Amino acid sequence: MPALLEDPLTTLPAPPAAQTAAPTLLPRKATLKDATPVTLYPIAGGPATVPDSLIAYLHQEFSAEIVRGSTYPMEEPMTLETFRGYWFGTFAVVAVVDEDGAGAGAGAGADGAGKGLGLVEGRDWARVCLGTFYVKPNYPGRCSHVCNAGFFTTPAARGRGVGMVMGQTYLEVAPVLGYKYSVFNLVFANNTASVRIWEKLGFQVIGRVPRAARLANSTELVDALIIGRDLV
Template sequence: MPGSILENTVDPPLPAPKAHLANAPLLQPRRDTLKDGRRRVSLYPITGGANSLPPGLVRYLHAEFSAEIERGCTYPMEQAMTLERFRDYWFGTFAVVALIEEEDAGKIGLHERDWEKVCLGTFYIKPNYPGRCSHVCNAGFLTCAAARGQGAGKVMGKAYLEYAPKLGYKYSVFNLVFANNPASIKIWDGLGFEVIGRVPAAARLANSEEMVDALIYGRVLQ
């Protein structure tokens, strides 16, 4: 379930505001349940960058994100990033990784696992604008292909609404939610976001013969 992002895949990410830097290390893992009501999910805040994660997990998420870009339906990029660029782009500010909960929950950094079986997805949180507007944040979401249809996107969306205000952000903007992506639209509508703008014919997507509009979603964070 990709979210929506102000895409700049070349330059370093915008600096996080002071409240973000102060509060990020205090955040704790979040627990939730998938829509089947049985499988538990652990959502881990990642504040130490990609080096704080098992290398196999970073490689797996890079492969998943690359495949999503190559499908050409949800993200605006036309070419996949290198692994090194992905590490900084996704984990350079703040990110969350969602895993099926296991008996050793809480030990994400201690050993490798079969990530295709246990990793549901990931999202990041960054400032959407610099400086005096940096209290407005933005996020990008990725649901792993093997985990789709299980409610992982909504679980991550709920976690985003918990973590973003704790990082000091006051408002959320999603810049590019493509109008032909009903899964994302359903999640954001259900979580209290509002369409605050529309960009006509914003994208050339692989799943549409016509140019696709992009919705701009916003929500107050509390």
């Protein structure tokens, strides 16, 4: 669900409130449908604060999502360097399975540095990384308090309720970052699983773009829903 005025090479600056609040956010713990404990780590310091191996894995999975051609509008995968800035350049969250006591305790940093836990090199990301999302302004300047987010899950997340947990986390962090309203510009109408999640979380369809997308999973052009929710 990329921002309306955004392309992978252009970044809208976050409003001052978001820039101030982002470094204060702590990891959030949750439990999946299968009782697996997970931690959702906020990434406020840019891609340099994320393990290179994790970024490489997420780039691989996001590229595969684009190639499948059913959820994002891009036709070609980004380079690894472009993805680094596109996904982590403003603010993002990464969902990771807790194992061997690897949950972040009170006061733990977003990368688990100094604790041997969390987002550190050496973890088996294909097994423990379940998904990620970013939060960015949807519009510039005087409208930058309206935010947008992009989500994707990894193969290890299938059927475990990770999408709902990330959606709930998004609704917790976005208001703390100072955003007042959330809008998703391109939720394809045939992505019923995504639509159900957002409806359960209180979002409403506020617009529709007829025949907006040529998708790999449809022989017909697919409508795009514009979905919004008040964050105040």
